[in-house]
Amino acid sequence: MNIELEQPNNHSTDIELGNSNNSNSNNGNGVQLSFRNIVYRVPNKLYGKENSMWNKIFKSKDGQEEDEETNTGKPKPPLEKEITILHGVSGVVEPGEIVAIMGPSGSGKSTLMDILAKRKSTGTITGQLLVNGREVGDAYKNYCSYVTQEDILLPTSTVEETLRFYADLRLSGFSGEEKDRRVAEVLQDIGLSAKAKSKVGGMLPGGIMLRGLSGGEKRRVSIGCGLVTNPNIIFLDEPTSGLDSVAALVVMNTLTSLTKKGVTVIASIHQPRTEIFSLFKKIMVVVKGRMIYAGTNILDYFDGLGYSCPAHVNPADFCLDSAVAIGESSRYLEICDKWLQHWESEVIANTTTPDHITKKRKKPSFSYQFKILLHRSYKDFWRNPGNFGARSITAVVVGLLFGACFGGLTTSQNDIQKIIGVIFFLISGLNLTPFTSISLFLSGRALFNAERAAKIYHPFPYFIAMMLVEFIVVFVVAIALGGITYGIANLRADVGRFFFAMMVYLFVHILSDLCIIWITNTTGTSDHTFAIGSGLSVIYQLFAGFFVPVQQLPVSFGWLHYLNPLYYGFASVMVNEFEDRELICPTDGTPCLFPNGNDVLKYYGLDHWTRGNAFGVVVMVLFTRSPD
Numbered sequence: 001m002n003i004e005l006e007q008p009n010n011h012s013t014d015i016e017l018g019n020s021n022n023s024n025s026n027n028g029n030g031v032q033l034s035f036r037n038i039v040y041r042v043p044n045k046l047y048g049k050e051n052s053m054w055n056k057i058f059k060s061k062d063g064q065e066e067d068e069e070t071n072t073g074k075p076k077p078p079l080e081k082e083i084t085i086l087h088g089v090s091g092v093v094e095p096g097e098i099v100a101i102m103g104p105s106g107s108g109k110s111t112l113m114d115i116l117a118k119r120k121s122t123g124t125i126t127g128q129l130l131v132n133g134r135e136v137g138d139a140y141k142n143y144c145s146y147v148t149q150e151d152i153l154l155p156t157s158t159v160e161e162t163l164r165f166y167a168d169l170r171l172s173g174f175s176g177e178e179k180d181r182r183v184a185e186v187l188q189d190i191g192l193s194a195k196a197k198s199k200v201g202g203m204l205p206g207g208i209m210l211r212g213l214s215g216g217e218k219r220r221v222s223i224g225c226g227l228v229t230n231p232n233i234i235f236l237d238e239p240t241s242g243l244d245s246v247a248a249l250v251v252m253n254t255l256t257s258l259t260k261k262g263v264t265v266i267a268s269i270h271q272p273r274t275e276i277f278s279l280f281k282k283i284m285v286v287v288k289g290r291m292i293y294a295g296t297n298i299l300d301y302f303d304g305l306g307y308s309c310p311a312h313v314n315p316a317d318f319c320l321d322s323a324v325a326i327g328e329s330s331r332y333l334e335i336c337d338k339w340l341q342h343w344e345s346e347v348i349a350n351t352t353t354p355d356h357i358t359k360k361r362k363k364p365s366f367s368y369q370f371k372i373l374l375h376r377s378y379k380d381f382w383r384n385p386g387n388f389g390a391r392s393i394t395a396v397v398v399g400l401l402f403g404a405c406f407g408g409l410t411t412s413q414n415d416i417q418k419i420i421g422v423i424f425f426l427i428s429g430l431n432l433t434p435f436t437s438i439s440l441f442l443s444g445r446a447l448f449n450a451e452r453a454a455k456i457y458h459p460f461p462y463f464i465a466m467m468l469v470e471f472i473v474v475f476v477v478a479i480a481l482g483g484i485t486y487g488i489a490n491l492r493a494d495v496g497r498f499f500f501a502m503m504v505y506l507f508v509h510i511l512s513d514l515c516i517i518w519i520t521n522t523t524g525t526s527d528h529t530f531a532i533g534s535g536l537s538v539i540y541q542l543f544a545g546f547f548v549p550v551q552q553l554p555v556s557f558g559w560l561h562y563l564n565p566l567y568y569g570f571a572s573v574m575v576n577e578f579e580d581r582e583l584i585c586p587t588d589g590t591p592c593l594f595p596n597g598n599d600v601l602k603y604y605g606l607d608h609w610t611r612g613n614a615f616g617v618v619v620m621v622l623f624t625r626s627p628d
């Protein structure tokens, strides 16, 4: 990212967020947001390819490039290294104003809003972004909140808990009572005091539907999350999209009531109905990355350009249609220039800068973030027992089935292959179980991404809290599956060796779980996670040393087993089971293949391992992978 917002003459401000004393009221102190000459460019990914393609097509036979002047008449294509998305956009939003950013699809509304909310992390941005006439640097985010189009909320939390979570993480330094009071105020602001104890609801990971709030109510909870910090400006990406007309109007009334408390509301909208359109005090129209109007009387302005709104036509529809028509007309640039001149000569001249306010916000410590995140994860875990239930019941059933197949094994030669089989299939089963949680990890990822975009916590405490709760399931699954099978299969009867085997199974399971979490977070889709994860598992199992002892693997890729954590898990449990163990030889004169467990280890190429060394590698792999 390359942000080059120009510094105005005024110096950057020291910012101080109200402490507990001003938590009761909303700011009362709206802020003026002005942006000047915002230009946004992104690299043109097609630049290189397009260049060579056009060169091939339009090079004449003698190697000269052709253009308008040559006999083909075809113009040379514009081969710019960067695409300009916004071309010098300027505007002012006054304190307590409610502003709609409109424009045809792809005109740059979301881009402009992301830049105004300082959420753009790619491309080059130039221009000025001023709060009450001053540049406020990194502290800008203390002034504003951003509400995304999707309501990504934790379904198992109540409305009150959701807001309290934001209050805990964003109102550092406030006492518990002050946070409660702030949450109560926000509940009132969004009109959901009566639903404070209702669960948000929605589709739980695994497909169970939890009954909860309506779409409009969820949208208001999302707005509430943004209001907890008492922001001066709130940005909303299409706040009414996806809602029925009544719910959309309720959301808009909520936003309008905020402006009466001094909050500045800026929303991108598509085609609102007339009642909603009329609630916006100012309309900004962006067409092809340029502002063509920003003001309170759009219909008159368009009328002056020759676009008159017919009677009984939704003015929002009319504005959008006119914007499209302007974008396609030959007068487009002329109209943009006209607006620019008007902006420079009249709007800037008549704009006064309100008094400056200061805001400062303390960040909660990592340990406090961890505490809050752990508390929420723990509650979510118990309120959504489906995944835990399914995974632990499956572990018990599979353990019993393993027991049925491998029950009551002895150390006779006939049972040795079965002992090795049960050891391998336990490792393999624990490697595959995390696949049942892909949807759980994916929903966690969506929530994490949304909350991280709002920068309410650091990923590290989130990851540790999430893993600690996940550890409960992993522990139960590993011990249930491993313990039941170990007991019924009558593996080596030694308390120390039993606990050692359980430890290895637990670590192999944690490692496999982390692997699936990592793939889920990287790919972001269940299909890709399943494809990559299952491919990896097959390779891991193939090279674990069970199907083909490692010394018998082809030399060219036999080394792969060194990279395979399942191999080390398998090796440590095998050594645990067989080292220095007398095995029963046949008495009928049949040759005795493995008179001692050490012979089994030798046959499988595991005789150079101690159980501690092999387990040590599993632990090492776990700790080198966990930061992922």
Ligand SMILES: Nc1ncnc2c1ncn2[C@@H]1O[C@H](COP(=O)(O)OP(=O)(O)OP(=O)(O)O)[C@@H](O)[C@H]1O
Pocket (backbone or CB within 6 Å): 042, 085, 103, 104, 105, 106, 107, 108, 109, 110, 111, 112, 122, 123
């Ligand atoms: N990082 C980027 N790289 C390349 N193109 C981009 C990038 N960001 C935005 N654009 C392009 O800029 C244009 C404006 O995008 P933007 O999402 O702001 O439009 P919009 O007006 O919000 O559209 P819609 O109403 O359909 O959401 C689009 O053509 C988009 O493809």
